[in-house]
Amino acid sequence: DIVMTQSPDSLAVSLGERATINCKSSRSVFSSSKNKNYLAWYQQIAGQPPKLLLYWASTRESGVPDRISGSGSGTDFTLTISSLQAEDVAVYYCQQYYTTPSTFGQGTRLEIK
Amino acid sequence: QARLVESGGGVVQPGRSLRLSCAASGFTFINYAMHWVRQAPGRGLEWVAVISYDEYYKYYADSVQGRFTISRDQSKNTLYLDMTSLRADDTAVYFCVRDGVGWSPSGTYFDHWGQGTLVTVSS
Numbered sequence: 001d002i003v004m005t006q007s008p009d010s011l012a013v014s015l016g017e018r019a020t021i022n023c024k025s026s027r028s029v030f031s032s033s034k035n036k037n038y039l040a041w042y043q044q045i046a047g048q049p050p051k052l053l054l055y056w057a058s059t060r061e062s063g064v065p066d067r068i069s070g071s072g073s074g075t076d077f078t079l080t081i082s083s084l085q086a087e088d089v090a091v092y093y094c095q096q097y098y099t100t101p102s103t104f105g106q107g108t109r110l111e112i113k
Numbered sequence: 114q115a116r117l118v119e120s121g122g123g124v125v126q127p128g129r130s131l132r133l134s135c136a137a138s139g140f141t142f143i144n145y146a147m148h149w150v151r152q153a154p155g156r157g158l159e160w161v162a163v164i165s166y167d168e169y170y171k172y173y174a175d176s177v178q179g180r181f182t183i184s185r186d187q188s189k190n191t192l193y194l195d196m197t198s199l200r201a202d203d204t205a206v207y208f209c210v211r212d213g214v215g216w217s218p219s220g221t222y223f224d225h226w227g228q229g230t231l232v233t234v235s236s
Contacts, residue, residue: 040222
């Protein structure tokens with residue numbers, strides 16, 4: 001199975017500042033035939049189900065604000081929130097869907113400093 | 114807008130069985146692979162199982178292989194998870210999830226989630 005490791009486990013950022021969460025996979029999730037990275041990001045606000053933010057590593061889901069972006073390729077990926085808002089407080093997960101079983105990172109808790 | 118509503122959770126003794134259901138609406142159910150994903154209390158997300166849009170392919174996490182069965186009733190727009198030989202470490206909120214692409218046999222990302230149903234395995 002592909003192991004997904006996120007860093008840091010928790011993060012406190014001031015309102016309006018940048019938040020960066022990293023995700024590393026134990027092997028590449030890039031398909032050269034499709035030219036795509038099989039990597040998604042989710043946001044889970046307390047008491048709610050997860051919400052899809054990004055897929056194919058950097059494609060924003062409909063309705064997701066453009067202050068949230070994804071980057072990276074192969075084994076190293078980053079979720080960036082360019083200007084933190086109060087509603088961004090949540091746990092964030094990366095997920096690989098390159099192979100079955102699909103696997104998630106352990107989650108990163110994002111709080112307001 | 115897609116809507117997924119799970120039911121069937123509850124408290125069950127170790128070794129017993131339980132069936133979860135997920136009623137889907139707001140989209141063409143037969144066009145999408147469907148998944149179950151679970152989350153133990155205070156823990157992260159664990160993918161459990163996927164069934165392809167045409168029911169031909171089914172895949173399971175090693176932790177549930179041989180004990181859980183995923184199925185769907187296309188006429189009722191309903192997804193199921195039959196869980197047998199339940200263990201304490203199966204205690205979790207179980208989410209019904211729609212696949213983001215739909216046609217992929219083994220699934221991709223997850224674009225719509227239900228609210229989840231809590232399964233507690235305890236004597």
